[in-house]
Amino acid sequence: MGCATVSPVPACGARERGAVVLWLLLASSLFVCNSAILVDSAESHSTFTCEPIGLRMCQNLPYNITFMPNLLEHYDQQTAALAMEPFHPMVKLQCSPALRPFLCSLYAPVCAEYGRVALPCRALCTHSRRDCQKLMDMFGVSWPEEMDCNRFPDCDEPYPRAEDLLTNTNTTDHSTKAVQRDYGFWCPRELKVDPELGYSFLGVRDCSPPCPNMYFRREELTFARYFIGVVSIVCLSATLFTFLTFLIDVTRFRYPERPIIFYAVCYMMVSLVFFLGFLLEDGVACNAASPAQFKASTITQGSHNKACTLLFMTLYFFTMAGSVWWVVLTITWFLAAVPKWGSEAIEKKALLFHASAWGVPGVLTVALLAMNKIEGDNISGVCFVGLYDVHTLRWFLLAPLCMDVLLGVALLLAGIMALNRVRMEIPLEKENQDKLVKFMIRIGVFSILYLVPLLTVVGCYLYEQAYRSVWETTWVQERCREYHIPCPYQVEQASRPDLVLFLMKYLMVLVVGIPSVFWVGSKKTCFEWASFFHGRRRKESTPLSPFILHAV
Numbered sequence: 108m109g110c111a112t113v114s115p116v117p118a119c120g121a122r123e124r125g126a127v128v129l130w131l132l133l134a135s136s137l138f139v140c141n142s143a144i145l146v147d148s149a150e151s152h153s154t155f156t157c158e159p160i161g162l163r164m165c166q167n168l169p170y171n172i173t174f175m176p177n178l179l180e181h182y183d184q185q186t187a188a189l190a191m192e193p194f195h196p197m198v199k200l201q202c203s204p205a206l207r208p209f210l211c212s213l214y215a216p217v218c219a220e221y222g223r224v225a226l227p228c229r230a231l232c233t234h235s236r237r238d239c240q241k242l243m244d245m246f247g248v249s250w251p252e253e254m255d256c257n258r259f260p261d262c263d264e265p266y267p268r269a270e271d272l273l274t275n276t277n278t279t280d281h282s283t284k285a286v287q288r289d290y291g292f293w294c295p296r297e298l299k300v301d302p303e304l305g306y307s308f309l310g311v312r313d314c315s316p317p318c319p320n321m322y323f324r325r326e327e328l329t330f331a332r333y334f335i336g337v338v339s340i341v342c343l344s345a346t347l348f349t350f351l352t353f354l355i356d357v358t359r360f361r362y363p364e365r366p367i368i369f370y371a372v373c374y375m376m377v378s379l380v381f382f383l384g385f386l387l388e389d390g391v392a393c394n395a396a397s398p399a400q401f402k403a404s405t406i407t408q409g410s411h412n413k414a415c416t417l418l419f420m421t422l423y424f425f426t427m428a429g430s431v432w433w434v435v436l437t438i439t440w441f442l443a444a445v446p447k448w449g450s451e452a453i454e455k456k457a458l459l460f461h462a463s464a465w466g467v468p469g470v471l472t473v474a475l476l477a478m479n480k481i482e483g484d485n486i487s488g489v490c491f492v493g494l495y496d497v498h499t500l501r502w503f504l505l506a507p508l509c510m511d512v513l514l515g516v517a518l519l520l521a522g523i524m525a526l527n528r529v530r531m532e533i534p535l536e537k538e539n540q541d542k543l544v545k546f547m548i549r550i551g552v553f554s555i556l557y558l559v560p561l562l563t564v565v566g567c568y569l570y571e572q573a574y575r576s577v578w579e580t581t582w583v584q585e586r587c588r589e590y591h592i593p594c595p596y597q598v599e600q601a602s603r604p605d606l607v608l609f610l611m612k613y614l615m616v617l618v619v620g621i622p623s624v625f626w627v628g629s630k631k632t633c634f635e636w637a638s639f640f641h642g643r644r645r646k647e648s649t650p651l652s653p654f655i656l657h658a659v
Contacts, residue, residue, distance in 0.1 A: 124591035133628050157218035162188055164198055166209040176228065178251055187214045189401065192296050193248045193591055195437040196455030205231050205239030213254065232256035247591045291584060295590035297403040298393070305479055306408045308495065309579055313404035316495055318393035318485045321582050322604050328486060331606060335487050337612045339378045342617040346626040352627045355635050358626075362453040363439030366432050367553075369464065373429030374620025380422040383619060385490030391415050392483030392490060407483035407490065409534040410476055419481045420472055427468035429620070430511040433557060435460045437518035442548060445524035475503060486609055497572050502609040505568050512561060519554055523547060549626065556622035567612040577602045 134438065135232045157172045165173075173184075181187040190215050198207050212227040213506040233256050243250065248646055294314035301313075349371040353360055360368055360514055384392070389404070391414045396404040410416045438460075442448040465478045480503070482494040495499025526547050581601045587594035 117464075126158055131214070142162070158184075160184075160215050162191065162211070162215050164195065165190055165215040168208075168211060170217040172218045174218040178213050178216055181214065184215070190214065193246070196246055196293055196591075196593065197239045197242050197248070200242060203235050203244045205234040206239055209235045226259050227428055228262045229256050229259040230261075232259050234323070237604070245594065247588045270627070272366060291593070293297070293592040295591065295592050296401055298405055299402070304409060304411060306405075309583075315408055318389060318404040318406050320485050322578065323486075323606055329604050331486050331610060331613075332385060332388065332488065333382055334610055334615075336530055338617045339381035339385060342378035342620045343375060343382060345583075345621045346371045346378060349623040349627050350375060352632055352635065355639050359631075361450045361634075362457070363436070363443045363450070364626070365454075365457075366436035366464075367462070367623055370436065371428055371620065371623035373425040373432060374617075374623070376421055376425040377429065378617055378620060380418055380425075380489055381403040381487055381613070383418065384484070387414075387488050389485055389488065391418060392485045392488050406485060406495070408481060409479045410481055412453065412490075415490040416476070416481060419492065420476070422491055424468045424472045424474065427466055427471055428506060430508055431467055433462045433514045434511050435464055437515040437522065440522040441518040441525075444522040444529075471503060471507065474563075475499070487613060493568075497575050500568060500572050503577060505565065505572070508561070508565050508568075512558070512565065523550065525551075553622050553626055556625060557619060560619045562610060563615040563621070567608060567615070570608065571604075573603070574602060578604050 157174055160166065160168070160171055164473050175184060175187075176182045177187055179187075179190070181190060191210060191640045194206070194210055197203075198210070209227050210229070210233040232254065236250055236256060265514065292311055294308065294311045298308065298314050298317060300315050304313075306313060306315045308316050316382040319325060323331070353371075391412065392406045392407055394407055396402060407415045439453050442453050478493050478499075480496060480499045481490055482492060482496065483490050484494050493504050577600050579597055580595050581603055583592070584595050584598055584601065
């Protein structure tokens with residue numbers, strides 16, 4: 108009995124189905140294919156059952172059932188899908204109309220009758236390899252040895268017919284033209300993630316950036332991590348000192364300078380999050396690699412990681428709140444300088460100040476959570492926003508910070524001008540005039556120490572969002588052959604980011620909180636701390652009363 112090739116749509120009558128059943132029951136162990144081209148395939152599939160085709164590439168074929176193991180000895184469709192993955196770009200780009208039928212006839216062969224296995228014809232293989240050779244060279248894909256065209260039969264009726272597929276089609280010219288254009292970014296299989304996570308990278312869904320960072324080497328990231336850790340400790344110490352000084356004497360810091368305390372608390376939390384990121388390293392910002400599934404370590408996105416979500420909420424909320432509290436500080440200074448409001452009058456507006464300073468950042472944070480825009484930062488180890496999404500960076504970081512800077516600077520200048528006019532026009536006693544001058548100097552110094560780092564951070568964000576696309580294109584160009592994805596066509600500008608830019612950004616984000624210590628840094632603060640420790644020692648050294656000694 109010889110083996111015949113299977114037609115794309117087998118039609119079986121009742122008599123034929125009965126014959127198949129009888130064959131399955133009585134002659135399963137006796138079937139031998141005497142065709143030389145089918146010996147290996149038939150021996151490999153002496154026992155198999157039909158199953159629906161689940162391979163994405165092989166959907167909508169003239170048949171919808173296959174068998175496993177297939178002709179290339181893949182024992183399940185998941186393994187076959189991984190083996191077919193390098194050919195996905197060529198199939199999508201349609202370098203040859205024969206490629207998809209040829210691949211599916213190997214990886215998902217038709218299941219019609221028990222033991223009846225058909226190899227694709229040599230013409231189908233030859234057309235596929237010839238037409239797609241240039242694209243395979245571009246993607247870095249080699250033609251597997253097990254798919255050598257000489258192994259397949261030279262038959263008159265290809266399966267499916269190559270003549271039908273290639274009618275009126277100059278495939279060589281088509282493939283040549285296909286190479287000469289930009290195909291955009293294709294997500295490598297190493298960076299693909301579970302579709303349920305909702306990740307995206309460079310506009311491609313179910314994809315995530317690589318971890319460690321896609322721009323810097325491991326030793327550079329280690330240096331940056333320790334740099335951020337040291338600066339976060341310094342900022343945490345300064346802001347914590349400011350907050351503890353306030354707790355020693357709460358009545359000392361009244362409006363209009365009370366917002367400095369809340370400003371310090373905000374940046375104390377910001378520095379604490381960065382310090383935690385230093386300790387956690389890549390544990391939160393990155394997903395673990397899975398070598399068994401050809402998956403590399405990728406950046407965490409979205410809110411499915413609870414630790415990442417918590418770090419993001421804390422960092423973003425208090426970063427925005429800190430900038431709003433600075434605006435509130437300039438408002439209180441303006442009210443004290445221009446309309447001449449007293450401390451009690453300003454304090455009556457405290458509820459409005461708190462509602463604005465905590466409410467606006469809260470609304471922005473909730474909006475980002477609803478939009479699922481959380482991203483891991485594998486440089487600092489925290490989770491933030493706008494690290495890979497330029498639109499989110501533009502609207503949820505740059506826009507609020509720029510508005511705060513413009514509003515705060517306008518109010519600050521108006522307040523300083525009003526105080527200077529008071530000093531020049533209204534005669535004051537020598538002591539009061541000196542106090543006013545010192546107050547103006549402190550306002551000016553504090554404002555400069557805050558504005559210079561904040562403006563530097565805004566400048567870093569502006570530079571980053573302007574050159575982000577260039578950096579990403581350069582990265583794709585450098586890694587496309589390694590990842591077996593299309594390389595960019597005619598790259599006009601290639602550039603890599605400098606580590607100094609990111610170090611400057613993190614430094615200024617944290618340094619912004621340090622000016623608070625200069626506001627509380629005075630002789631009075633030293634006396635208060637000395638009194639605090641002296642009173643504590645005196646309290647600890649107080650002898651116990653006879654009643655307590657007797658009770659003990």
